[in-house]
Amino acid sequence: MNSQSLHSTLAEAGYKLTAPRKRIIDWILAYDGVFSASEILSDLADLDTVSVYRTLDLLSTLDIIHKTLSLHSEQHYEFHGEDHHHHVVCTGCELTQCAPCEIAEKKIRGFSDLHHTVLLTGLCTDCVA
Known part of the structure; x- marks a missing residue:
């Protein structure tokens, strides 16, 4: 899935593609592997913490990313690829x-x-x- 199709998925679900959402989505697409909100906030330090967590919740609800089990105390996510x-x-x-x-x-x-x-x-x- 590319950036444009993710933007379309948001629009079809009735959500606006805000500047912070676009930056977070682009970051997720460029990242390879399991990630956390703190990693996004480290790379995109000017974004509001609440915006990052809300965007991750939204993307999880829309089945664009999914929550993963981990040993970490912080929730981790992964882009929902084709292979399970x-x-x-x-x-x-x-x-x-x-x-x-x-x-x-x-x-x-x-x-x-x-x-x-x-x-x-x-x-x-x-x-x-």
Whole structure:
């Protein structure tokens, strides 16, 4: 999904594309991986904290981003891409990597609109060394 299609999604849902929302969306599209509000605020320091959190809530509600499980006390998010996957988090340094999910491709008998959430933890090779 590109910037223009995200802007259209907001408009179709009845929301205005304010300057702060545009900057946050552009930041999310440029970022690769799991992120938090504090990371956005660090890079876009002139934005209001409340605007960032409200925009993240809106984008989550519109299924543009989704909340991820993490070891962090702060909520983390990820751009909602096409492939369903899980995350592996190092308990030593909190490095987070994506892990493919085979279950997402399969149908489970007797269930529809199936969702699941998994967080894998362990030690990365740097922390083991």
